[in-house]
Amino acid sequence: MSETSKNVITVRGLTKSYGATSVLKGVDFSVARGEVHALLGGNGAGKSTMIKIITGAAWRNAGDIRFFDSEGSERSEADGRAKVAVVHQELALLPHLTVAENIALPHHRSGAALFRRAAAAGQAYDALRMIDQDFAAKSLYRLVGSLSLHEGQMVEIARALSSGAELILLDEPTANLTTLETERLFAVLRRLTRDTGLSVVFVSHRMKEIRQIANVCTIIRDGRTVVDRQPMEELTDAGIIEKMGQVAASHAPERALRPDYRSDASAAADTIAIEEAGFRLELSPGTVLGVAGAPAGPAALIEALTGAARKKRWTVARAGWPDQLRSPRKAARMGAGYVTGDRANKGVLHSLPIIDNVMASRRVTRGALLAGGSEGGECLDLLKALKVKAASVWDLPSTLSGGTQQKLLLARWLGLPSRLLVLEEPTRGVDIGTKREIYQLIRQMATSGTVIVWWSTENVELLEVCDRVIAFDTEGRCAGVMDRDDFSEEKLATLTGMAA
Numbered sequence: 001m002s003e004t005s006k007n008v009i010t011v012r013g014l015t016k017s018y019g020a021t022s023v024l025k026g027v028d029f030s031v032a033r034g035e036v037h038a039l040l041g042g043n044g045a046g047k048s049t050m051i052k053i054i055t056g057a058a059w060r061n062a063g064d065i066r067f068f069d070s071e072g073s074e075r076s077e078a079d080g081r082a083k084v085a086v087v088h089q090e091l092a093l094l095p096h097l098t099v100a101e102n103i104a105l106p107h108h109r110s111g112a113a114l115f116r117r118a119a120a121a122g123q124a125y126d127a128l129r130m131i132d133q134d135f136a137a138k139s140l141y142r143l144v145g146s147l148s149l150h151e152g153q154m155v156e157i158a159r160a161l162s163s164g165a166e167l168i169l170l171d172e173p174t175a176n177l178t179t180l181e182t183e184r185l186f187a188v189l190r191r192l193t194r195d196t197g198l199s200v201v202f203v204s205h206r207m208k209e210i211r212q213i214a215n216v217c218t219i220i221r222d223g224r225t226v227v228d229r230q231p232m233e234e235l236t237d238a239g240i241i242e243k244m245g246q247v248a249a250s251h252a253p254e255r256a257l258r259p260d261y262r263s264d265a266s267a268a269a270d271t272i273a274i275e276e277a278g279f280r281l282e283l284s285p286g287t288v289l290g291v292a293g294a295p296a297g298p299a300a301l302i303e304a305l306t307g308a309a310r311k312k313r314w315t316v317a318r319a320g321w322p323d324q325l326r327s328p329r330k331a332a333r334m335g336a337g338y339v340t341g342d343r344a345n346k347g348v349l350h351s352l353p354i355i356d357n358v359m360a361s362r363r364v365t366r367g368a369l370l371a372g373g374s375e376g377g378e379c380l381d382l383l384k385a386l387k388v389k390a391a392s393v394w395d396l397p398s399t400l401s402g403g404t405q406q407k408l409l410l411a412r413w414l415g416l417p418s419r420l421l422v423l424e425e426p427t428r429g430v431d432i433g434t435k436r437e438i439y440q441l442i443r444q445m446a447t448s449g450t451v452i453v454w455w456s457t458e459n460v461e462l463l464e465v466c467d468r469v470i471a472f473d474t475e476g477r478c479a480g481v482m483d484r485d486d487f488s489e490e491k492l493a494t495l496t497g498m499a500a
């Protein structure tokens with residue numbers, strides 16, 4: 001068997017332009033059977049565009065894509081594509097159908113296929129239990145619209161597995177998963193690649209996970225392949241970051257930026273207290289509180305902090321605030337900012353231009369409905385602070401890469417004099433270099449007295465940047481609060497019920 005015929009796919013010299021913008025300038029990429037291949041690159045490097053071309057969702061201008069079967073014989077592009085499944089950052093599920101129906105969808109591509117409910121449920125169950133037996137048993141007939149983001153992600157991965165794919169492209173698959181779910185997913189991927197010869201392409205900006213799961217990597221930078229199929233053990237983290245063109249940004253966040261508000265007499269008045277039965281936590285101005293754990297606990301706290309809670313579990317108290325923040329609008333007016341983790345459905349305003357997306361919070365908090373003359377300049381400054389490159393502030397967000405859209409949500413609250421800023425996975429999909437910059441920005445916002453409450457499924461970043469971390473167990477109960485002095489990954493994993 002020749003070197004190429006061990007591959008499931010070989011891509012050579014791929015180019016792609018959108019109008020005058022050249023996005024791919026000659027990408028080479030190949031994946032061998034049975035490997036987990038990390039596809040790396042900064043935001044906007046061209047990873048998603050290449051994936052779209054491979055799956056047929058976008059046209060290429062030039063370049064060669066060849067697919068192979070397990071014998072090494074070349075397949076037609078149509079046959080090859082039929083063996084490729086992709087799970088995008090934004091899920092592609094039909095909310096009004098059940099889990100089983102969503103997973104069964106690819107089995108009914110052929111016009112002649114009959115939809116048999118029992119068979120569909122069987123196929124869905126088989127796929128889902130490869131990921132999570134318990135979830136498979138309980139969720140087959142639930143409507144997808146009622147699932148949490150991470151449950152939806154599991155359904156998408158199960159659908160890819162059940163479609164008979166030989167190559168699965170996972171675009172940031174762990175972004176919504178907890179540590180334990182991530183480990184489970186990795187165990188599944190390892191088993192499938194080893195036992196069935198499945199090939200996995202793994203796009204991620206989480207270096208620790210990349211190291212855990214990938215055997216080999218390709219790095220794309222500014223539309224070109226700069227590292228082509230290199231074993232992971234031959235590259236250091238610093239080497240990878242440098243190849244991505246992000247070396248300058250890879251320093252630790254400045255923790256010293258935090259002032260000691262506790263000695264300030266006005267601090268008591270500005271302190272925010274969060275309270276539920278038998279538990280109270282006071283957050284002095286300038287505190288960065290990390291929130292860790294499976295979604296149920298963090299979600300309830302965040303709903304209370306952002307004025308969206310329907311149940312009265314938490315009280316949020318601050319001098320001058322009403323007992324309950326009764327609506328998101330009221331919370332925003334009171335100086336409570338919020339960056340949602342559900343970028344696609346609750347964050348990005350898809351049909352409005354970049355400027356409206358960035359200036360939205362400023363318009364609400366300032367009470368201005370019409371764009372002022374200075375908005376254009378202010379928007380450009382915010383984009384610059386987050387290194388967002390956009391051809392025009394009047395372009396739609398869909399012309400930006402996923403990670404860059406995430407930066408728009410953060411830009412919304414950047415520099416606003418908030419008393420409280422609630423962040424849900426603010427670095428989701430953001431590249432390694434920019435993550436570091438966001439850590440700095442979070443610390444800077446805290447320096448101005450803002451209390452930051454930050455939920456992340458990436459425990460390492462919480463421990464690196466926060467002053468305190470509140471941990472929730474898998475049932476959504478508060479399991480404890482850790483102070484900086486006793487931070488440890490093991491302890492946090494135990495408190496959140498996610499120790500391996």
Ligand SMILES: Nc1ncnc2c1ncn2[C@@H]1O[C@H](COP(=O)(O)OP(=O)(O)OP(=O)(O)O)[C@@H](O)[C@H]1O
Pocket residue numbers: 018021023041042043044045046047048049050398399400401402403404429431
């Ligand atoms: N429809 C479009 N029109 C114009 N430009 C586009 C369009 N889609 C993507 N681009 C541009 O193509 C470039 C590559 O985007 P792509 O989504 O492939 O990046 P990426 O490497 O996947 O980034 P990320 O890590 O943020 O997901 C970006 O500069 C983006 O702005």
